[in-house]
Amino acid sequence: MPVHNSEISEIFNDMADLLEIQGSNTFRVRAYRNAARTIENLSRSAVDMVNQDEDLTELKGIGKDLAKKIKEIVETGELSMLEDLKKEIPFELSDFMDIPGIGPKRVHAIYEELGVKSLDELKKAAEKHRIQEIGGFGEKTEKIILEGLKKADKTEKRLKLSIADEIATPLLEYLRKAEGVKEVIVAGSYRRRKETVGDLDILVSHKKNSDMMEHFIKYEDVRKVISSGKTRSSVLLRSGLQVDLRSVAEVSCGAALHYFTGSKAHNIAIRKIGQSKGLKINEYGIFKGKKRIAGKTEEEVFRSVGLPYIQPELRENRGEIEAAKNKKLPSLVKLKDIRGDLHSHTNRTDGNFSLEEMAKGAKERGYEYLAITDHSKHVTVAGGMDSKELSEQIREIDKLNDKIDGITILKSIELDILEDGTLDLPNDILKELDFVYCSVHYKFNLSREKQTERIIRAMDNPYFNILAHPTGRLIGKRDPYEVDMEQLMKAAKERGCFMEINSNPERLDLSDIHTKMAKDMRIKISISTDAHNITDFDYIRFGICQGRRGWLEKQDVLNTRGLDELKKLINR
DNA sequence: GCCGTTTTCGGCCCGACTGTTTTCAGTCG
Numbered sequence: 023m024p025v026h027n028s029e030i031s032e033i034f035n036d037m038a039d040l041l042e043i044q045g046s047n048t049f050r051v052r053a054y055r056n057a058a059r060t061i062e063n064l065s066r067s068a069v070d071m072v073n074q075d076e077d078l079t080e081l082k083g084i085g086k087d088l089a090k091k092i093k094e095i096v097e098t099g100e101l102s103m104l105e106d107l108k109k110e111i112p113f114e115l116s117d118f119m120d121i122p123g124i125g126p127k128r129v130h131a132i133y134e135e136l137g138v139k140s141l142d143e144l145k146k147a148a149e150k151h152r153i154q155e156i157g158g159f160g161e162k163t164e165k166i167i168l169e170g171l172k173k174a175d176k177t178e179k180r181l182k183l184s185i186a187d188e189i190a191t192p193l194l195e196y197l198r199k200a201e202g203v204k205e206v207i208v209a210g211s212y213r214r215r216k217e218t219v220g221d222l223d224i225l226v227s228h229k230k231n232s233d234m235m236e237h238f239i240k241y242e243d244v245r246k247v248i249s250s251g252k253t254r255s256s257v258l259l260r261s262g263l264q265v266d267l268r269s270v271a272e273v274s275c276g277a278a279l280h281y282f283t284g285s286k287a288h289n290i291a292i293r294k295i296g297q298s299k300g301l302k303i304n305e306y307g308i309f310k311g312k313k314r315i316a317g318k319t320e321e322e323v324f325r326s327v328g329l330p331y332i333q334p335e336l337r338e339n340r341g342e343i344e345a346a347k348n349k350k351l352p353s354l355v356k357l358k359d360i361r362g363d364l365h366s367h368t369n370r371t372d373g374n375f376s377l378e379e380m381a382k383g384a385k386e387r388g389y390e391y392l393a394i395t396d397h398s399k400h401v402t403v404a405g406g407m408d409s410k411e412l413s414e415q416i417r418e419i420d421k422l423n424d425k426i427d428g429i430t431i432l433k434s435i436e437l438d439i440l441e442d443g444t445l446d447l448p449n450d451i452l453k454e455l456d457f458v459y460c461s462v463h464y465k466f467n468l469s470r471e472k473q474t475e476r477i478i479r480a481m482d483n484p485y486f487n488i489l490a491h492p493t494g495r496l497i498g499k500r501d502p503y504e505v506d507m508e509q510l511m512k513a514a515k516e517r518g519c520f521m522e523i524n525s526n527p528e529r530l531d532l533s534d535i536h537t538k539m540a541k542d543m544r545i546k547i548s549i550s551t552d553a554h555n556i557t558d559f560d561y562i563r564f565g566i567c568q569g570r571r572g573w574l575e576k577q578d579v580l581n582t583r584g585l586d587e588l589k590k591l592i593n594r
Numbered sequence: 595g596c597c598g599t600t601t602t603c604g605g606c607c608c609g610a611c612t613g614t615t616t617t618c619a620g621t622c623g
Contacts, residue, residue: 047595048606049595049596049605049606050595050596051595052595052596052606053595053596053606054595056595056596057595057596082596083595083596083597084596085595085596085597086595086596087595087596088595088596122621122622123612123613123620123621123622124620124621125620125621125622126620126621127619127620127621128620128621157614158613158614158615158619158620159613159614160613160614160615161613162612162613162614163612163613163614166613210623221623223623249610249611249612250611251610251611251612253610253611254610254611256611266623268610281608281623282623284623286607286623289607289608290607292607293607293608294606294607296607297606297607298599302607302608303607303608304607304608304609305608305609306609
């Protein structure tokens with residue numbers, strides 16, 4: 023049974039939870055959490071590393087002990103120490119910590135004092151007002167627990183970046199109307215352009231005596247004020263999104279922006295470097311003793327620790343600090359580098375606009391080319407094309423290309439990969455196309471081995487060029503299908519195939535980590551939108567963000583090329 | 595439990611807000 027990296031990191035996180043509740047050394051707890059993160063962010067499978075007898079202690083935060091534990095997990099699928107720990111402390115206690123306001127110390131107290139060991143029992147204890155009986159606990163804490171339990175039922179989810187955009191835009195506009203306001207900027211994972219956002223961290227600078235905080239909590243979309251102070255307030259919007267507003271002085275703007283942009287792991291790493299240079303770094307600035315030596319801009323913050331500016335999308339402590347030190351930071355791809363879209367649909371299958379309308383929409387966006395990739399026949403619900411219909415469309419595109427100026431329409435298809443790895447249409451029609459996009463649309467639940475084999479077999483066909491939405495996931499709705507991405511990428515590399523970042527904010531597939539894997543393996547990427555509408559072309563901005571989070575540079579992306587170069591590059 | 599361009603031992607990021615207390619611990623980001 024192959025063990026996934028995510029399972030290893032989950033075991034380490036479980037270890038950390040239980041150790042923390044047990045009252046273990048906090049740094050030991052942190053070591054487990056760090057290790058969990060390292061494994062989760064690994065662009066290779068830990069199983070392979072163990073099997074190839076590689077030295078795991080080379081990895082950040084993995085020492086002799088944790089290396090041994092990783093090996094044990096890989097070989098047995100579990101960690102005996104965790105199993106032992108579960109016998110000492112009820113495992114369900116770790117769920118208590120999902121309640122906001124409840125941490126390990128309080129969980130420990132509840133368990134020790136009341137013997138409560140499940141969420142059910144916790145609810146009953148709170149309802150009978152037994153929580154208040156515990157020293158250091160009061161009425162409010164009890165209420166927090168009851169409310170938290172209610173909320174846990176609804177499984178508070180992270181919002182997709184596109185939704186966060188929709189919520190943030192009017193809020194920012196509103197905040198900018200406050201009296202005495204100077205600057206308003208969103209930090210946090212929103213600024214790092216992560217695919218989902220847990221909350222919004224907004225920084226404001228304003229004149230003295232501004233009513234900023236007052237203004238903020240009066241926003242019409244506020245459902246509940248969580249906390250409100252002079253420098254920081256938190257509210258819950260009706261959408262369920264939490265927004266934290268922080269007031270910052272101008273001298274501290276850069277330091278605060280860096281601090282609240284995160285990620286936490288990145289910040290810790292930066293602060294450690296600062297510490298080694300005798301500096302204290304916090305949200306107010308960079309301090310040498312009591313003297314502030316920097317903090318007005320983010321550039322100053324980085325300079326003070328001897329680093330060049332690091333783009334927000336890279337700040338995940340996935341090697342960006344080492345790259346910065348070695349002057350190896352990527353020059354990230356930009357929206358304006360994109361010269362065409364390689365994945366789009368028309369009303370011949372499940373799109374909403376005609377070929378010509380889509381072409382005009384792409385042209386209006388300044389594109390030099392647009393590839394039409396309608397579905398093939400197996401996708402019956404979308405009215406997929408057979409050979410005859412495809413050849414009709416090919417002739418239609420030829421005609422349109424004669425008629426329309428300023429943009430070239432490329433002939434392509436989103437061709438289904440069948441269960442046995444064959445392609446949905448025969449090669450004699452595929453050879454008429456400029457290139458072929460391929461994808462999986464059914465039988466998502468094959469075993470990891472079978473799914474991997476299926477796609478690699480498809481890649482064996484010489485007309486296979488680009489793998490669309492390589493894991494099939496829909497964020498928050500459908501998990502990615504099981505597939506060995508490393509194997510897929512190796513196969514793609516050997517055969518001259520490419521990968522897609524599907525820019526639809528529901529998909530963003532490849533993920534950031536897999537994008538980085540492709541980059542490391544020198545596999546070029548199509549950043550395209552899968553547009554079914556003209557406005558869908560604008561999803562490209564989310565794909566670009568994902569590409570940037572995966573360290574992509576202009577030259578790593580297929581559709582930053584001019585038409586001739588693209589055609590040369592894409593054909594096997 | 596990890597880690598070392600002063601270190602193989604003694605550190606390990608830092609401050610605001612809240613609740614329950616009378617000076618602070620816990621939690622959060």
